[in-house]
Amino acid sequence: MASPAFDSDVLIVGSGAAGAAAAWSLSRGGLRVTCLEQGRWIDPSEYAHARPDYELARQTTFAKNPNTRRWPEDYPVHTGGSVIEPLMVNAVGGSTVHWSGHFPRMRPSDFRVRSLDGAADDWPLTYWDLEPFYDLNDANVGVSGLAGDPGNPPRSPRQTPPLAFDAACEAYARGLEKLGWHWWPSDNALISAPFGQGRQPCNACGPCDIGCPIGAMSSAHVTYWPRALAQGVTLVTHARVEQITVDRAGRATGALYYDADGARRHHSAAVVVLAANGVGTPRLLLNSVSAQFPHGLANNAGVVGTNLMFHPVAFVSGVFPQVVNAQRGPIGGLMNCQEFYETDTSRGFVRGFELQLSRNVGPLSTATGALQGELAPWGGGHHAFVQSRYAHTVTITTMLEDLPEAENRVTLDPDLTDDHGIPAPRTAYRLGQNSERMLGFAIERARELLDAAGASEILVDPLVSEAGWHLMGTCRMGADPARSVVDQWGRAHECPNLFVIDGSTFTTSAAVNPTSTIQAIALRCADWLGRNFAEAAA
Amino acid sequence: MTAQVLTAAELALLTAVQDELVPAARSMPAAGALGAARAVDGYLAARPELRRAVLGALRAVDAAAGARPFAALGRNQRLAALRRVEADAPYDFHELVRQTYNAYYTHPQVQAKLGIDRPPQPRGYELPPFDPQRTARVRGMGKLWRDA
Numbered sequence: 001m002a003s004p005a006f007d008s009d010v011l012i013v014g015s016g017a018a019g020a021a022a023a024w025s026l027s028r029g030g031l032r033v034t035c036l037e038q039g040r041w042i043d044p045s046e047y048a049h050a051r052p053d054y055e056l057a058r059q060t061t062f063a064k065n066p067n068t069r070r071w072p073e074d075y076p077v078h079t080g081g082s083v084i085e086p087l088m089v090n091a092v093g094g095s096t097v098h099w100s101g102h103f104p105r106m107r108p109s110d111f112r113v114r115s116l117d118g119a120a121d122d123w124p125l126t127y128w129d130l131e132p133f134y135d136l137n138d139a140n141v142g143v144s145g146l147a148g149d150p151g152n153p154p155r156s157p158r159q160t161p162p163l164a165f166d167a168a169c170e171a172y173a174r175g176l177e178k179l180g181w182h183w184w185p186s187d188n189a190l191i192s193a194p195f196g197q198g199r200q201p202c203n204a205c206g207p208c209d210i211g212c213p214i215g216a217m218s219s220a221h222v223t224y225w226p227r228a229l230a231q232g233v234t235l236v237t238h239a240r241v242e243q244i245t246v247d248r249a250g251r252a253t254g255a256l257y258y259d260a261d262g263a264r265r266h267h268s269a270a271v272v273v274l275a276a277n278g279v280g281t282p283r284l285l286l287n288s289v290s291a292q293f294p295h296g297l298a299n300n301a302g303v304v305g306t307n308l309m310f311h312p313v314a315f316v317s318g319v320f321p322q323v324v325n326a327q328r329g330p331i332g333g334l335m336n337c338q339e340f341y342e343t344d345t346s347r348g349f350v351r352g353f354e355l356q357l358s359r360n361v362g363p364l365s366t367a368t369g370a371l372q373g374e375l376a377p378w379g380g381g382h383h384a385f386v387q388s389r390y391a392h393t394v395t396i397t398t399m400l401e402d403l404p405e406a407e408n409r410v411t412l413d414p415d416l417t418d419d420h421g422i423p424a425p426r427t428a429y430r431l432g433q434n435s436e437r438m439l440g441f442a443i444e445r446a447r448e449l450l451d452a453a454g455a456s457e458i459l460v461d462p463l464v465s466e467a468g469w470h471l472m473g474t475c476r477m478g479a480d481p482a483r484s485v486v487d488q489w490g491r492a493h494e495c496p497n498l499f500v501i502d503g504s505t506f507t508t509s510a511a512v513n514p515t516s517t518i519q520a521i522a523l524r525c526a527d528w529l530g531r532n533f534a535e536a537a538a
Numbered sequence: 539m540t541a542q543v544l545t546a547a548e549l550a551l552l553t554a555v556q557d558e559l560v561p562a563a564r565s566m567p568a569a570g571a572l573g574a575a576r577a578v579d580g581y582l583a584a585r586p587e588l589r590r591a592v593l594g595a596l597r598a599v600d601a602a603a604g605a606r607p608f609a610a611l612g613r614n615q616r617l618a619a620l621r622r623v624e625a626d627a628p629y630d631f632h633e634l635v636r637q638t639y640n641a642y643y644t645h646p647q648v649q650a651k652l653g654i655d656r657p658p659q660p661r662g663y664e665l666p667p668f669d670p671q672r673t674a675r676v677r678g679m680g681k682l683w684r685d686a
Contacts, residue, residue: 151682165666182682342683382563
C-alpha cells in the first residue's frame with residue numbers, strides 16, 4: 001500500500017477541523033501521513049481568560065479577522081469587494097482554536113435543494129450517506145446535547161448532557177413557548193461532563209470565542225491531533241504552502257512550501273489532500289499554475305473560487321429589565337429555533353434559517369459595539385447606555401442559508417501578498433436577492449421572539465460584517481465536472497490524486513454552522529481514500 | 539514614568555478628552571482621571587498601526603479647540619470641539635473612542651463598579667443544569683424535517 005518513492009503516502013495541507021479528522025482516519029490504516037500547517041501550536045498560557053483585560057483579546061491577539069489579528073503566520077485577505085469579512089485562524093486546530101463550537105447537523109433536505117426547491121444544486125451525496133460519519137465524528141470529539149429533536153432525524157445519545165440553562169435560556173425558551181415555535185438545546189462541540197483525556201468539562205466561563213484554556217471545547221487540536229500524532233502522523237508547523245506541484249500528466253506530486261526558517265522545500269506525496277478552508281484552499285489551487293493547469297490546479301473548468309458562501313447573519317438583541325448575566329456561560333448557539341428552516345414560498349424566498357440563542361459579552365465588547373454594531377455613545381449618555389445593556393441582554397443570531405452564486409468568489413489579488421511573497425486572496429461577495437429577503441424576514445421573527453420573551457428594547461445589527469466564520473462552496477462538490485471541482489469523495493475531477501475535504505466542497509450552505517458537516521465529510525472522504533488508496537495513488 | 543509614544547502634551551490632551559468621552563457619573567470614575575491615557579499610550583506602543591488614527595484625532599481636537607488649550611475650554615466648548623472632530627474625521631475619532639473604552643473597561647476599578655470581581659477563569663461560573671422535561675411541548679410537535 002505504501003509509496004516508498006514519495007516522502008509521504010498522503011500529504012495534507014491544513015490542520016484544522018477537516019485536516020485533523022482526515023489525518024486521524026488515514027493514519028489508522030498504516031498510511032504515512034504528513035500535514036503541513038502554516039500556523040503553530042497555541043500554548044494554553046496565551047489565552048487571556050484569567051486576565052482583567054481578557055476582552056481586549058477579541059480585538060488583538062485572538063481577533064477572528066486575520067487582517068486585524070496579524071499573527072506572523074496569518075496571510076492577508078483583500079476584502080474590499082465583500083460585505084462580509086472572512087474569518088479564520090491559522091494554527092494547529094485551525095479555526096476550531098477559537099470558535100463557538102456550535103455543532104448542529106444539516107438536515108436531509110439540505111442535500112436536495114435543487115430537487116426539492118428548484119434552487120442551486122443537489123449534493124452528490126445524501127444525509128444518509130453522511131450520517132454514519134456524523135456519528136463517528138461526534139463519538140471522536142465529544143458533543144453536548146440532547147437526542148430527540150423533532151426538527152432533525154433521530155440520532156444517537158449525545159456524549160455529554162446539554163449545556164447549562166440560565167436566565168438567558170429561560171428568556172429565549174419563554175418567548176418560543178409563548179409563540180408555540182420549535183426550539184431545542186443544540187448540539188455543541190463543548191463537553192458538559194468528563195470526556196476524553198486531559199480535558200475539563202465546561203465551567204461556563206463565557207468567552208469561547210477567544211479560545212478555551214481548559215480543553216472543554218472539542219477543538220481539533222485537543223481531539224484529533226493527539227490521537228493522530230500517536231498513530232504516527234507527522235505534523236509540520238510554520239509550513240506555508242506556496243503551490244501544489246504536478247507532473248507532466250497533470251497528477252499532483254506534492255507541495256512546495258516555506259519552512260519555519262524561510263527555506264523553500266518540496267514534500268512529495270502519492271496523494272495530496274487540501275484542507276485549508278474555503279478561502280485558503282482555492283487560493284492555493286489558483287496559485288498552483290502549471291502548463292497543464294494554466295488557470296490554477298483543477299481549474300480548467302473555471303469553477304475554483306466561485307460560489308463563495310457565508311452565512312449572512314443579523315444580531316438581534318433584546319434588552320431585559322432584569323439581570324440575565326448572559327456574559328456567563330458558553331457564548332455560542334446554545335439553543336436553536338428551526339421553526340422557519342424548511343422552504344415556505346409564501347414568505348417570499350426559498351430555503352430557511354435558524355434563530356440561535358447566543359450568549360453575550362462583557363462590558364468592553366458591549367461598549368465597542370458587539371451588540372448594536374457600532375460604538376456606544378460617548379459623553380453624558382455613555383454610562384446609562386452601557387449599563388442598561390451589559391448583563392441585561394440576550395442576543396438572537398439569525399443563521400441564513402446562503403445560495404451559491406458564481407459572482408461571489410475568491411480570486412488572487414494582483415498586488416497583495418503574504419510575507420513570503422505569495423499572492424493573497426481577494427474576496428468578492430454581495431448578498432443575493434433571496435438572502436436579502438430572508439434576512440429581513442428573519443430579523444422580524446427574531447424581534448417577535450424577543451417581544452414575546454419580554455424584552456424592553458430591541459437592538460438590531462442588520463448585517464454583521466465580521467460574520468464570515470463559515471467559508472464554503474469555493475471548490476464545490478458535484479457530479480458534473482463543468483460545474484464542480486470535486487466528486488462526492490472530494491476527489492478533483494481534473495486531478496485524480498488530489499482531494500479537497502474542507503468547507504470549500506459544500507454544494508450548498510444549509511442554514512446551520514458547518515463544522516460537524518465539514519468533519520463528517522472529511523471522515524467520509526478519508527475513509528474512501530484509505531480503502532482505495534492504491535487506485536487513487538496509481 | 540514617561541509615556542512610550544505620546545508626548546507629555548499629548549498625554550495631557552488625551553486625558554482631558556477622555557474625561558469628556560467617558561465622564562464621571564454617580565459611582566463611575568471618568569476615564570481620564572482613571573489614567574486611561576497611559577493605557578492607550580501602551581496600546582499605541584504595542585500596535586503601531588493604531589497611531590495614525592489616534593494621533594490624528596488628537597491633533598484634530600487640538601486644532602478644533604482654537605487658540606486656547608482644549609483643557610482650558612469650558613464644558614460646552616469642549617463638547618462642541620469633539621463633535622466637530624467626530625463629524626470631520628469620524629474614523630480617527632472613533633478609533634480614539636474605541637481605545638479609550640478599551641482602557642476604561644479593562645480597568646479593575648471599573649469592573650468592580652460593574653460587579654465583576656474576577657476574570658472568567660480559572661473559576662468560571664456555576665449555572666443551573668438543563669431539565670429535559672422542558673422540551674415536552676416541542677417533542678409533541680412531531681416530525682418537522684423533510685426526508686430526502
